Amino acid sequence: MRPLIAMGLVAMAAVVSACGTAGPAEPGAGGVKVWALQDPVLNPIEQKSIDFFKSGGGNASLETFGNDPYKQKLRVAIGSPNAPDVFFNWGGGNLKEYVDAGKIADLTPVLDQNSALKNAFLPSVLDGAKIDGKYYGIPMRGMQPVLLFFNKEVFAAAGAQPPKTWDDLLALVDTFKAKGVQPIALAGSQAWTELMWIEYILDRIGGPEVFRNIRDGKGQGWKDPAVLESLNKLKELIDRGGFGTNFASVGYDVGGASTILAQGKAAMHLMGSWEYVNQLGQSPDFVKKGSLGWVAFPSIPGGKGDPGNVVGNASNYYSVTSGSSQVEAAKKFVSTALHEDSYVQALIDAGDVPAVVGVEEKLAKAANSEYTTWIYGQVKGAKSFQLSWDQDLPAEKATAMLTQLQEFFLGKVSPQQFVDAVAAR
Amino acid sequence: MRTQRPSGWYAVPAYGFFALFAVLPMVLVVYLSFTSWQGLGTPVPNGTANWSRLIADGEAHAAVGRTVLLMVVSWLFQTPIALLIGVWAAGPQRSRAVLSSIFFLPLLLSTAAIALLWQALLDPNFGIAAGGTQFLGDPDIAIYTVVFVISWQYIPFHTLMYQGAARAIPASLYEAATIDGASRLGKFLHITLPQLRYTLVTSSVLMLVGSLTTFDTVLILTGGGPGTATRILPLHMYITGFSGFEMGYASTIAVVLVVLGTALSVAVMRWSGFRAMSSQQEGS
Numbered sequence: 219m220r221p222l223i224a225m226g227l228v229a230m231a232a233v234v235s236a237c238g239t240a241g242p243a244e245p246g247a248g249g250v251k252v253w254a255l256q257d258p259v260l261n262p263i264e265q266k267s268i269d270f271f272k273s274g275g276g277n278a279s280l281e282t283f284g285n286d287p288y289k290q291k292l293r294v295a296i297g298s299p300n301a302p303d304v305f306f307n308w309g310g311g312n313l314k315e316y317v318d319a320g321k322i323a324d325l326t327p328v329l330d331q332n333s334a335l336k337n338a339f340l341p342s343v344l345d346g347a348k349i350d351g352k353y354y355g356i357p358m359r360g361m362q363p364v365l366l367f368f369n370k371e372v373f374a375a376a377g378a379q380p381p382k383t384w385d386d387l388l389a390l391v392d393t394f395k396a397k398g399v400q401p402i403a404l405a406g407s408q409a410w411t412e413l414m415w416i417e418y419i420l421d422r423i424g425g426p427e428v429f430r431n432i433r434d435g436k437g438q439g440w441k442d443p444a445v446l447e448s449l450n451k452l453k454e455l456i457d458r459g460g461f462g463t464n465f466a467s468v469g470y471d472v473g474g475a476s477t478i479l480a481q482g483k484a485a486m487h488l489m490g491s492w493e494y495v496n497q498l499g500q501s502p503d504f505v506k507k508g509s510l511g512w513v514a515f516p517s518i519p520g521g522k523g524d525p526g527n528v529v530g531n532a533s534n535y536y537s538v539t540s541g542s543s544q545v546e547a548a549k550k551f552v553s554t555a556l557h558e559d560s561y562v563q564a565l566i567d568a569g570d571v572p573a574v575v576g577v578e579e580k581l582a583k584a585a586n587s588e589y590t591t592w593i594y595g596q597v598k599g600a601k602s603f604q605l606s607w608d609q610d611l612p613a614e615k616a617t618a619m620l621t622q623l624q625e626f627f628l629g630k631v632s633p634q635q636f637v638d639a640v641a642a643r
Numbered sequence: 644m645r646t647q648r649p650s651g652w653y654a655v656p657a658y659g660f661f662a663l664f665a666v667l668p669m670v671l672v673v674y675l676s677f678t679s680w681q682g683l684g685t686p687v688p689n690g691t692a693n694w695s696r697l698i699a700d701g702e703a704h705a706a707v708g709r710t711v712l713l714m715v716v717s718w719l720f721q722t723p724i725a726l727l728i729g730v731w732a733a734g735p736q737r738s739r740a741v742l743s744s745i746f747f748l749p750l751l752l753s754t755a756a757i758a759l760l761w762q763a764l765l766d767p768n769f770g771i772a773a774g775g776t777q778f779l780g781d782p783d784i785a786i787y788t789v790v791f792v793i794s795w796q797y798i799p800f801h802t803l804m805y806q807g808a809a810r811a812i813p814a815s816l817y818e819a820a821t822i823d824g825a826s827r828l829g830k831f832l833h834i835t836l837p838q839l840r841y842t843l844v845t846s847s848v849l850m851l852v853g854s855l856t857t858f859d860t861v862l863i864l865t866g867g868g869p870g871t872a873t874r875i876l877p878l879h880m881y882i883t884g885f886s887g888f889e890m891g892y893a894s895t896i897a898v899v900l901v902v903l904g905t906a907l908s909v910a911v912m913r914w915s916g917f918r919a920m921s922s923q924q925e926g927s
Contacts, residue, residue: 290885293682319683407779407868464767466869467780478768613681617887621702625870628782 249277250548252536253292253302256282259495260359263564267358267555278304278551296321296539303542304551309346309355309535310610311433316537317349323538323545326352328553338557342603343573346532355535356552360491360570361597363528364414367493368486369479369504370511372399376485380513384422384451387516391460394485400462403484405470409620410608412627414488415455417529417607420448422518426527426602433610440641444522449626449633451518456627466628473500480504488515490530491593494586495569512589514596528597529604533573566590571597618643669901675894682888693895702871703896706879713790713875714854721794721801721850722843728798729805730835743806750799758863761792782872785865789873793860797853801846808842809835844915848908855904876900 250271254264261282268278281302283291288306295301296316307313316322329336336344339357347355368380376397381387394401405411420428424444431437432445455461462484468474476493478484480501487493494512498505517525536556538548555561557574565572566584571593581590597603608616622639625631631639676693680686697703732743749757764770765778765788772778778788816834825833858877861867867874867882874882877900884893 286885293888297683315681315683321683407866464777464780466782467765467767467777467785467865469762472763472766474766474768483768614883614887614889617882621871621882624868628870630782630870 249279250303250544250551252278252280252304252306252551253288254280254282254306255288255534256284259568260570263561263568264358266564267561268551270558270561271551271555274554276547276551278547297541301539301541303544303548304536304538306358307347307355307535307537308531308605308609309533310605311612311616312609313347313354313535313537314349315612317354321539321541322354323540323542323549324352325354325356325538325549325552328549329353332553335553335557338574340573340575340598342597342600343532346603346605347535347537355537356556357533357573358536358552358556359534359572360565361533361573361593362490362492362531363593363597363600363603364418364488364490364515364530365512365528365593365596366486366488366515367479367497368511368513369482369484370509372482372485373511378485380511381486381516382513383516384518387460388455388458390485391455391458395459399482400478400484401486402460402462403468403475403479403487404461404465405468405475406461406465406624406627407467407469408471409624410606411470411475411489412623413607413620414490414529415452416448416623417604418488418515419451419518420445421527421529421602421604422515422523422525423448423451423521425522425524426604429604429607429610440637446633446637449636453626453633456629461627466624476500480510491571494589498569498586512592524601526596526600527602527604528600529606531606531609532597532603573597615640615643672894672897672901675891676898678891678894680890682890686891689891693892696892697895697899702874703876703879705871706874706876707899709786709872709874710855710876713786713793713857714851716787716790717793717854718847718850720790721798722847724794725798725801725846726805726839726843729802730809730831730839732802732806733809746802747799749796750803752796754796754859755863757792757796758860761788761795762864779865780869782869785869785872789861789864792864793854793857796860797850801850804842804846805839808839812838840915844911847915848911851911852904852908855907856900876903 252264252268254261261280264282265280268280271278292302292305292307296305297319301321307316313322335356340361343357343361344353346357347353366380372394373380376393376399378390378393379386381390391401417429424442424447428442428444431442432439468478470476470489473496475484475487475489476496477500479487480497494505494510497510504510514525514528536552538545538552542548562572562574562577563580566577566580569586569590571577571581571590578591578594581587581594584590604610608620611619619640622631622636626633626636675686677688677690678686679689679692728746732739732746752760762779765772767773767777767780776784779785812835816838817830820830820834856877857875858881861873861875861878862881865873867878876896880893880896880900883889883896887893
């Protein structure tokens with residue numbers, strides 16, 4: 219009964235917000251209200267940036283929420299009198315929905331007036347919150363490209379090298395299957411882990427333009443032949459047993475896929491850069507003895523995409539709500555507190571790779587420098603950084619796509635059926 | 644002497660809460676079902692677009708099918724077990740109290756805890772059936788696994804109902820049957836079962852309507868997966884509304900759920916003659 223009641227309450231919120239032309243909130247005692255995700259590592263750092271802001275005479279407070287409830291709460295709150303002044307987001311199509319609804323303040327003038335601020339961030343990452351030529355967010359944490367992790371011990375035991383090309387990857391699948399090791403770990407009960415595969419394959423085969431057209435509703439969209447070709451490639455990998463047989467009920471949040479990689483039951487794992495920190499927390503010995511390896515996603519010969527391109531989450535951003543009574547203070551907060559040295563250093567110390575120009579030296583001095591320097595170089599050298607599709611598409615399209623993708627991985631939907639189904643939405 | 648009835652005003656808080664938290668949201672959900680609303684800004688009326696979409700939506704139809712399957716299988720699985728344990732637990736055996744307390748345990752755990760527990764227990768790599776049958780990963784099996792977990796949680800509750808009702812059956816009926824030379828099975832079939840028929844109705848209504856709106860267990864245990872194998876209607880509504888943010892269409896699904904749930908309980912009541920309930924207790 220609970221979801222029904224939830225629906226009902228949402229309905230009430232809708233009508234309440236529709237009736238009252240609810241004005242902006244009174245300037246609260248807490249100053250600029252900042253909303254962010256609950257994260258034991260990140261939250262103290264976020265608090266630090268607020269303290270920094272306060273020391274400069276500003277006033278702000280931090281509120282945090284769990285992942286899924288956050289997205290729902292934000293949705294309902296934005297446009298209501300309880301909206302935050304500054305909020306954590308993922309940029310891309312997700313943010314675009316709020317921008318289109320006129321709820322987000324344009325930060326372009328702030329960046330234009332302050333070239334030091336604009337030049338402080340890597341352009342490809344700053345572009346993650348650029349919508350219709352305007353900037354709506356400032357990067358506030360590390361970059362999270364997706365990369366291929368592997369277990370060095372398992373590779374050594376099989377006398378294998380990490381894959382450089384797609385054919386290498388297919389050959390490795392056979393090698394590891396013969397050894398009784400699952401070639402690739404996949405947390406398939408959560409569709410976004412499956413999404414990473416098709417994101418990279420399509421980028422390698424058709425280049426980043428294909429998905430941009432899909433997102434912008436241009437050209438052939440999903441009907442581009444590169445999409446079908448990519449799905450066929452992926453199907454070959456699935457049918458060959460690349461992901462083993464039981465991925466459908468393996469969960470990422472409960473550590474299912476990461477653990478089998480660390481235990482040597484699986485050889486490779488395609489995951490966001492946060493996987494390193496995750497492994498360091500869950501299987502510290504595995505990381506500390508140097509068994510966790512990483513490479514870029516293999517190239518696909520003959521494909522149009524640059525093998526240096528990356529996909530993933532460019533960063534997370536702070537955006538300012540346009541209805542806020544404290545727009546100016548909020549703009550001041552995001553333009554001063556997010557690239558100053560102590561904040562950047564705190565992110566680096568936490569194992570993050572900030573999207574700030576010229577942090578190579580700092581990275582080299584900090585812990586895990588081999589990994590963080592590699593990530594920084596990888597993103598800096600990338601011609602394109604495609605945001606995860608589920609963040610870059612409007613929510614209803616993303617949800618429908620993820621459903622189809624899970625069916626596709628189970629073999630219930632063919633490549634052609636996938637294309638037809640998502641193109642119809 | 645005429646009994647003084649309490650003033651009708653005493654019922655106001657109850658009616659107030661019911662109106663505010665049940666009737667009003669329901670009315671608004673019906674309104675939203677005729678709008679398009681992404682959760683941002685103001686709902687835009689779009690006529691019957693959501694309803695025609697529902698009629699053409701294969702995913703929603705499949706979800707209704709799964710919900711009915713879940714409902715029927717749940718009932719078929721839970722009722723006999725709850726009935727037998729309940730009747731047994733009403734007896735005078737020595738081990739009864741201890742075992743009944745143990746059977747009762749699952750009911751004391753929270754739904755979320757139960758779902759997480761079974762999820763860990765059935766993990767494909769580290770669970771009890773690792774490497775064997777994929778109880779949560781096989782699209783053909785997953786829904787039965789869900790039924791099993793729900794049953795594991797709720798059988799104790801229904802057992803309790805049957806136990807209470809079986810205790811209330813007058814001992815004189817059994818004594819008379821014993822004198823007439825009835826067997827144990829005969830007594831169960833001809834005395835216990837008929838005497839429990841209203842409990843059976845109550846328990847069935849709770850089970851059927853409960854299954855129709857089952858949500859939390861499925862969300863945590865499988866999230867509707869693998870693929871859409873366990874995406875029942877309430878979950879389909881949740882995913883549409885809170886992942887896809889299509890609140891208007893999700894409200895349409897919610898209206899269907901309300902109608903189905905109400906129709907189901909009315910139908911069971913009518914069909915079973917619940918209103919005409921009588922007691923065969925002495926003196927009444």
